Amino acid sequence: MSKNISNLSGRIGLKKNLFEKISKRSLNSKDSSGIKEIANEYNMGVSTIHGAESFYEFLRPAHREKKAFVCNGSACMCAGTQEPLKKKLQEKLGDNKVGEMFCLGHCYENHAFHYEGENYAGKDINKIDKIIAGESIKQDKFFSKSFASTSFLMDDKFSNLEQFKELLKKFINTDKKEIITSLLDSNLTGRGGAGFPTGMKWDFCRKAESEKKYVICNADEGDSGAFSDRYLLEDQPLKVLFGMIICGYVIGGDEGVLYIRGEYPKSIEAINGSINSLKESGLLGKDILGTKFSFDLNICIGQGAYICGEETALIASIEGRRAEVDVRPPFPVTEGLYKKPTVVNNVESLAAATGILINGADKFSAIGNKKSAGTKLVCLDSFFNNPGVYEVEMGTPMKKVLNEIGGGFKEPVKALQVGGPLGGVIPIEEVEKLNLDFQEFTAAGFMLGHASIVSIPKDFPMVEYIHHLFEFSAEESCGKCFPGRLGSYRGKEMFDQVKNKTAKIPLKLLNELLVTMQKGCLCALCGAIPTPIINILKYFGDEMKNDMVKDN
Numbered sequence: 001m002s003k004n005i006s007n008l009s010g011r012i013g014l015k016k017n018l019f020e021k022i023s024k025r026s027l028n029s030k031d032s033s034g035i036k037e038i039a040n041e042y043n044m045g046v047s048t049i050h051g052a053e054s055f056y057e058f059l060r061p062a063h064r065e066k067k068a069f070v071c072n073g074s075a076c077m078c079a080g081t082q083e084p085l086k087k088k089l090q091e092k093l094g095d096n097k098v099g100e101m102f103c104l105g106h107c108y109e110n111h112a113f114h115y116e117g118e119n120y121a122g123k124d125i126n127k128i129d130k131i132i133a134g135e136s137i138k139q140d141k142f143f144s145k146s147f148a149s150t151s152f153l154m155d156d157k158f159s160n161l162e163q164f165k166e167l168l169k170k171f172i173n174t175d176k177k178e179i180i181t182s183l184l185d186s187n188l189t190g191r192g193g194a195g196f197p198t199g200m201k202w203d204f205c206r207k208a209e210s211e212k213k214y215v216i217c218n219a220d221e222g223d224s225g226a227f228s229d230r231y232l233l234e235d236q237p238l239k240v241l242f243g244m245i246i247c248g249y250v251i252g253g254d255e256g257v258l259y260i261r262g263e264y265p266k267s268i269e270a271i272n273g274s275i276n277s278l279k280e281s282g283l284l285g286k287d288i289l290g291t292k293f294s295f296d297l298n299i300c301i302g303q304g305a306y307i308c309g310e311e312t313a314l315i316a317s318i319e320g321r322r323a324e325v326d327v328r329p330p331f332p333v334t335e336g337l338y339k340k341p342t343v344v345n346n347v348e349s350l351a352a353a354t355g356i357l358i359n360g361a362d363k364f365s366a367i368g369n370k371k372s373a374g375t376k377l378v379c380l381d382s383f384f385n386n387p388g389v390y391e392v393e394m395g396t397p398m399k400k401v402l403n404e405i406g407g408g409f410k411e412p413v414k415a416l417q418v419g420g421p422l423g424g425v426i427p428i429e430e431v432e433k434l435n436l437d438f439q440e441f442t443a444a445g446f447m448l449g450h451a452s453i454v455s456i457p458k459d460f461p462m463v464e465y466i467h468h469l470f471e472f473s474a475e476e477s478c479g480k481c482f483p484g485r486l487g488s489y490r491g492k493e494m495f496d497q498v499k500n501k502t503a504k505i506p507l508k509l510l511n512e513l514l515v516t517m518q519k520g521c522l523c524a525l526c527g528a529i530p531t532p533i534i535n536i537l538k539y540f541g542d543e544m545k546n547d548m549v550k551d552n
């Protein structure tokens, strides 16, 4: 069934993308008018279109009735800015006009909210009257700096189209296998979480037989604490787009798509602007720079579903299906978008591929080790004296990242959640023993993931943090698998009661639930949410001992 929908959607393709059609219809209409027309155009049933539309938070009537949305990500929660912000917005807009959005990527300043298609944060709320009046206000930007001996991600080698053109001319006239060899030699592994070698992924896709292939840039960065993909999309868009074009050239594809989350309006604007400039300069389109290579880029805007960061759900979303996770294999490199071979790469992986081609694979592989090579963007939240996004060499001691680069903390912090809501919760003393290294983090029972850091202050109750994690997975689970769908809800219900003091934590039952989710879930959303919870029970059990019952 889902294969049929992929194929039907693929017949029309990216230029008149089904997901975009569904989103536009839903956002511009208060009833079901137009659904039948879309279904007819794509040769599908009305229920298929309605099923897809009803999956997304932003397309639901209850969401569309709201005017402003307070960020309910982990960093704003720990900073305690959500409630006062909500109150101020409700005073201006009405009690039932303020909703929530999961992580707007302003973790370095908090107080984040979304209003009429724009994000605001930090001190912006003080200018709420101007914002409501439609005046544009001056906003603070994140601080960014490279601490690497060679910068692969933050340098300014791609600040204009002339540089872009020169390098594009060079690489689309280079042997494809040579480019793959460079990526393999660099030891670049995917920065989106799974850590698969990027060169190997491109090579698998290159070898797949098909008249049509796609490149997808996964710009659905939903992890709380992470704003590094946002930095690259807004400040280094040409690096990301160059990585996509060269990937297209290497695999033999002629079309790419960036799936950018709707919570990042400035990123969408920046990428759109860069794509238009490249088209105007003849650096995208047919027979680029007099060669036989043609490539075009499209943008797909997410509609508020964290699971769309998972690659199979992302593909389902673009195709206009419900964004549920698919079983792998087949992997996207052999059967991806519209069932055609597809490379799905994270924003940072694509920008790093560009950096490697410019600076040389040997310089990248010389940093860190074979499995954790090169440089990585690290995001530090507002609890640090120097919040911002930094390019750091793999293998750098975390002590240095926290205390020298981050400048230490503004107030006492007891733990860090590293790598988003599915990453480990690590006591400060334990983080300081580690280096910035994917394998070291995993071996210690944590996860480096996208290297975002959320600080948990000393007085923040861990019971509330566990509640937040279960609430997140209950809200965001795609519902495809039974342990994930039900397990997340049972966990949330358990901690609803603990939080409002109507019950204690049934430790035995909780442990059984966590093991079931770890072993039985189809993907890492509900399957990895037990990791931070198990960390908290291990390291902060003492703090919660009065909330626990051991034998049920």
Ligand SMILES: Cc1cc2nc3c(=O)[nH]c(=O)nc-3n(C[C@H](O)[C@H](O)[C@H](O)COP(=O)(O)O)c2cc1C
Binding pocket: 189, 190, 191, 192, 193, 194, 195, 196, 198, 218, 219, 220, 221, 222, 223, 306, 307, 308, 309, 310, 311, 312, 344, 345, 346, 347, 349, 350, 523, 524, 525
């Ligand atoms: C629940 C879940 C959420 C994910 N979110 C993202 C994301 O926001 N961005 C991303 O690049 N990868 C995300 N991934 C990983 C992707 O599935 C995929 O591995 C990645 O995009 C591949 O790119 P890479 O090889 O360049 O890392 C997520 C995975 C899971 C299980």
Ligand code: SF4
Binding pocket: 307, 325, 476, 477, 478, 479, 480, 481, 482, 483, 484, 485, 521, 522, 523, 524, 525, 526, 527
């Ligand atoms: S683990 Fe959760 S998000 Fe993943 S497939 Fe199962 S229900 Fe969906």
